[in-house]
Each structure stands twice: as C-alpha cells, then as structure tokens.
Amino acid sequence: MEKKTDRRGFLKVSLSAFMAGTLFSSCDLSRFKNPKTMIKSPIRTNILRPPGAVPEEHFAQKCIRCGRCGEVCPYHCIKYFDVKTGGVFSGTPYINVMEKPCYLCMKCVYVCPTGSLVPCAKEEVRMGVAVINRQICVTWQQEKTGLMCKTCFNVCPFSGIAIKIDHDFRPYIVEENCTGCGICAYSCIADTYPENNGKKAIAIQPIKWKKIKEVKLKDIKNS
Amino acid sequence: MARGKSFFKRITLWRYLFLTVCFIVVVANPFTNYYWNINFIQGWFQSLGVGNLWVVSPLEGLESILTAKSFYMPSLVGMVVPVVLALLMGRVFCSWMCPIEFLSLLTDKVLGLVPKWGRKLKYRKDLVRLAKYTIWFSLVSELLITMIIGYPMFVWWSPPGLVGRETMFYVFYKHITVEAVIVLVVLVLNLITRRMFCRYFCPLGALLALIGKKRQLVIKYDANRCVGCKVCDSRCPMGILPSIGESQSIYCWNCAECVDACPTSALNFVWRDKGIILPTTQRLN
Numbered sequence: 001m002e003k004k005t006d007r008r009g010f011l012k013v014s015l016s017a018f019m020a021g022t023l024f025s026s027c028d029l030s031r032f033k034n035p036k037t038m039i040k041s042p043i044r045t046n047i048l049r050p051p052g053a054v055p056e057e058h059f060a061q062k063c064i065r066c067g068r069c070g071e072v073c074p075y076h077c078i079k080y081f082d083v084k085t086g087g088v089f090s091g092t093p094y095i096n097v098m099e100k101p102c103y104l105c106m107k108c109v110y111v112c113p114t115g116s117l118v119p120c121a122k123e124e125v126r127m128g129v130a131v132i133n134r135q136i137c138v139t140w141q142q143e144k145t146g147l148m149c150k151t152c153f154n155v156c157p158f159s160g161i162a163i164k165i166d167h168d169f170r171p172y173i174v175e176e177n178c179t180g181c182g183i184c185a186y187s188c189i190a191d192t193y194p195e196n197n198g199k200k201a202i203a204i205q206p207i208k209w210k211k212i213k214e215v216k217l218k219d220i221k222n223s
Numbered sequence: 224m225a226r227g228k229s230f231f232k233r234i235t236l237w238r239y240l241f242l243t244v245c246f247i248v249v250v251a252n253p254f255t256n257y258y259w260n261i262n263f264i265q266g267w268f269q270s271l272g273v274g275n276l277w278v279v280s281p282l283e284g285l286e287s288i289l290t291a292k293s294f295y296m297p298s299l300v301g302m303v304v305p306v307v308l309a310l311l312m313g314r315v316f317c318s319w320m321c322p323i324e325f326l327s328l329l330t331d332k333v334l335g336l337v338p339k340w341g342r343k344l345k346y347r348k349d350l351v352r353l354a355k356y357t358i359w360f361s362l363v364s365e366l367l368i369t370m371i372i373g374y375p376m377f378v379w380w381s382p383p384g385l386v387g388r389e390t391m392f393y394v395f396y397k398h399i400t401v402e403a404v405i406v407l408v409v410l411v412l413n414l415i416t417r418r419m420f421c422r423y424f425c426p427l428g429a430l431l432a433l434i435g436k437k438r439q440l441v442i443k444y445d446a447n448r449c450v451g452c453k454v455c456d457s458r459c460p461m462g463i464l465p466s467i468g469e470s471q472s473i474y475c476w477n478c479a480e481c482v483d484a485c486p487t488s489a490l491n492f493v494w495r496d497k498g499i500i501l502p503t504t505q506r507l508n
Contacts, residue, residue, distance in 0.1 A: 061290040064283040066270030071256040082400035091379040113270045115295030
C-alpha cells in the first residue's frame with residue numbers, strides 16, 4: 001500500500017526544513033571549514049583582556065563568566081562578548097581601548113574567583129604592547145606636519161619608562177615595560193590631523209598564546 | 224487552598240519571600256554597582272561575592288576545572304558553600320533561590336489570576352512527560368560536550384546566570400544580548416509542562432540532585448494520616464508523586480508545595496538524622 005502524505009505532514013516537514021535552513025544559514029559557515037577556527041578567539045588589535053589575564057588559550061577555559069570584574073570596574077571599561085561577537089567566548093570580558101582604556105586601578109584582579117585574572121602589581125600588567133605607526137604619528141612626520149605632540153608621553157602611567165622620547169621629541173615604546181593599558185592609543189590626537197583620515201598613530205597589539213617573558217621584539221613586529 | 228494551614232504557617236510563603244529576596248539581590252546589584260559604586264555584593268549565581276564570602280556555582284566551577292585542568296583555591300573554596308548546602312538539603316538552590324524558579328512562579332501566579340480557568344491553568348496537567356532520568360543524560364552530555372570542545376558551555380547558557388547577566392548588560396551597556404532568548408525559551412517550555420527545563424534538562428539541577436542524594440532534609444510521607452486525596456500529586460511542580468512516597472527520591476527539590484497542600488498534614492519536613500537519633504536517646508532515658 002502506498003504511503004500517503006497528508007497536508008499536516010507536508011506542512012510539518014516543510015516548516016521544520018525551513019527552520020533548519022534558517023538556523024543553518026544564520027551560522028557563519030566560513031568558520032566551519034577549518035575546525036580550529038570554529039572557536040577562534042575574538043581578541044585582536046585594540047580588543048584586549050583585562051589586566052592580569054592568564055594567556056588567551058587558557059582564559060576562556062578558566063573564566064566562568066560571572067561578570068564581577070565588569071561590575072567592580074569604576075570606569076566601566078570592561079565589556080563582555082556575546083554569542084554573536086564571541087561564539088564560545090561569549091560572556092568573557094574584554095577592554096576596547098579605543099572606547100575606554102584601562103586605567104590600571106587593579107580592582108578587577110582581586111574579585112576574580114577562578115584565577116582567570118591573577119592578582120599582580122600595576123607594572124606587571126601585560127595586556128598587550130603599544131605599537132606606534134610612524135607614518136601617521138604627527139611628531140614622527142614633523143617635516144610634513146610641523147607639529148610637535150607629546151600627548152602619549154604625557155598620559156602614559158609609566159611615562160619615561162614605557163614611552164620615551166628621543167632628542168627630536170619623537171616618542172618610542174620600550175616594549176619590555178609597556179603594560180598595554182591603551183591610554184596612549186585612546187588619547188592619541190593623530191586622528192584629528194586631516195590627512196590621516198581619522199587613523200590613530202598608536203594601536204595596542206594583544207600578547208596572545210605566549211608567556212609574558214617570551215615576548216620578543218621580533219614577535220611584536222610580526223603581529 | 225491550603226485548608227489545613229493558616230497563612231503564616233505555610234512554608235511556601237517563606238519560600239516565595241526568599242525567592243523574591245534572592246531575585247531582588249541579583250537584579251538590584253548591577254544598579255548599586257553602576258550608579259552608586261557599592262561593590263559589597265557583586266555578580267550573580269555563577270559567582271556571587273558578598274563582602275569577602277565568595278560563592279562559586281558547583282557546575283561552572285567543575286567545568287572550569289575540567290577544561291583548564293588546573294585548580295585555583297578561591298574557586299574550590301567558593302564551591303564549598305553550595306556543595307554543603309546541597310549535601311544537607313538537596314536541590315534547595317533550585318526551589319528557594321533560582322531566579323528562573325522565581326520567574327516561573329510569577330508566570331504561574333499570573334496565570335492563576337485568569338478568571339474562570341485560573342485554577343486549571345495554575346495547576347495545569349503536563350502535556351509532555353519525559354522519563355525522569357533524562358536529567359542525568361543532560362548532565363553527562365553537557366560535561367562531555369564541554370570537554371570535547373574544550374571550553375565550558377554552561378557558564379554562558381545557564382538560564383539562572385543569564386537573568387543576572389542580561390540585567391547587568393542592560394544597566395551597564397544599555398542593550399541586551401541574544402542569549403536572553405534562552406530565558407524566554409525556558410519560560411515558554413513551562414507552559415507545555417510545568418518546570419520542564421528544571422525537570423528534564425537543567426545540568427546544574429542534576430548535579431545538585433546528585434550531590435543531595437543522601438540529603439538530610441526530606442519530606443516524610445505518613446501513610447497513617449493520608450486520606451488518599453492526591454492533592455499533592457497535582458501540586459508538585461516536579462511531577463513526582465508524594466502520595467506514594469516519592470518525595471524522598473532524588474528528584475524532589477524540597478519546595479514544600481505538597482506539604483502545604485496536604486489537608487491532613489501527612490507530608491512533613493523531617494531532618495533525616497533526627498528520626499534515627501531520637502528513638503535511641505529515648506531508650507537510654
């Protein structure tokens with residue numbers, strides 16, 4: 001006997017197929033080509049972990065997404081990924097230094113219950129490393145711009161240690177001492193110079209998948 | 224309604240009050256943190272910090288340990304309080320503190336206000352019944368998926384945690400995230416079967432039930448007093464049958480609905496040890 005497909009069955013099948021299709025297409029399929037990129041860390045330039053964070057490969061494993069670091073942050077600079085922006089990293093904290101940099105008050109590291117943020121001193125923080133783009137920096141392009149700006153040197157909490165200025169007042173970063181707090185990147189005024197098209201001269205590159213002591217100049221240049 | 228007991232003697236009254244207080248704590252602390260910078264209470268039920276007392280939810284802590292493969296003492300110490308609570312009293316977190324239970328209860332109460340069908344809606348029949356042991360599969364699959372992927376999963380999709388997190392997101396960043404859908408789905412599942420998620424799918428509830436298998440606080444069924452009206456069976460939100468003594472099983476979450484519903488007080492909370500110790504002391508005297 002031939003099996004009949006009634007209207008209800010047809011509707012059910014088509015509806016479920018439609019639902020599955022929408023669900024499937026809403027996933028970003030390009031991420032599924034390489035299994036390694038399915039769970040790719042959303043940490044990138046200027047998007048950094050809070051101070052005292054363990055290396056990125058362990059961070060999302062340890063963090064239980066309790067949100068206490070963000071609640072104690074007096075500057076409200078700690079934000080959180082959601083499923084759209086972070087995938088399985090949803091709910092982990094980050095600091096976007098271009099919106100609001102970290103002022104190194106070190107309150108968040110003392111409330112973390114899981115050891116994702118390890119208590120440490122201010123100068124031991126290594127959220128990332130500041131990199132100066134000398135093509136954009138108005139002081140490095142003195143001859144073109146005729147400006148002399150010391151903003152990054154002035155705002156740096158470790159000025160003279162992490163950022164130094166040479167005999168022409170041009171700033172340069174001492175990578176070993178840079179905490180990556182991002183105050184210099186946030187307050188850089190190069191974006192107001194018309195020829196720069198709103199680009200800032202300093203960007204913070206995250207230190208990922210490396211122990212803090214192993215970071216070398218070579219790695220920073222490559223990143 | 225609760226014919227045998229006066230208003231203030233009902234245990235469920237205290238449960239509703241306690242649930243409300245817990246819900247207010249979770250919802251209010253983003254406001255106090257954001258607007259007044261009072262950091263006395265931080266976080267929500269994934270990790271709650273009250274002063275120097277840190278409480279870490281057992282399943283989230285366990286997942287963190289399983290995936291990171293390392294121990295961190297504050298996290299372990301934080302898990303002591305909920306584990307001891309579950310050892311002594313079973314799943315009381317679910318029935319007395321969980322914000323999802325508060326919201327489910329609220330929807331039940333609102334449904335109860337509907338004229339004519341209110342009572343039927345409030346104590347509605349379960350449309351879909353699964354096997355009770357589904358919850359163990361849920362716990363095991365949750366842990367397995369977590370370990371296969373290598374990142375803890377329940378930490379970001381746990382519905383009780385999401386209630387706090389969405390509030391915090393709304394207060395701090397003025398938007399809520401996609402995950403709020405999970406909370407809505409859990410509440411809609413309630414309409415199909417009462418506490419469907421809590422009964423069959425909640426891995427945290429499963430872990431707490433497992434810890435509280437030999438719990439001290441149980442609901443004792445007295446067959447001599449029972450008149451067989453089966454009110455307790457219809458009231459139980461977990462769908463177990465106290466009228467045949469299932470209230471001492473692993474699936475009971477000590478919510479005291481049956482205790483208050485019983486017209487002859489055949490169901491009562493007992494401290495299990497007391498039942499063993501008391502006769503011996505009496506004999507000695």
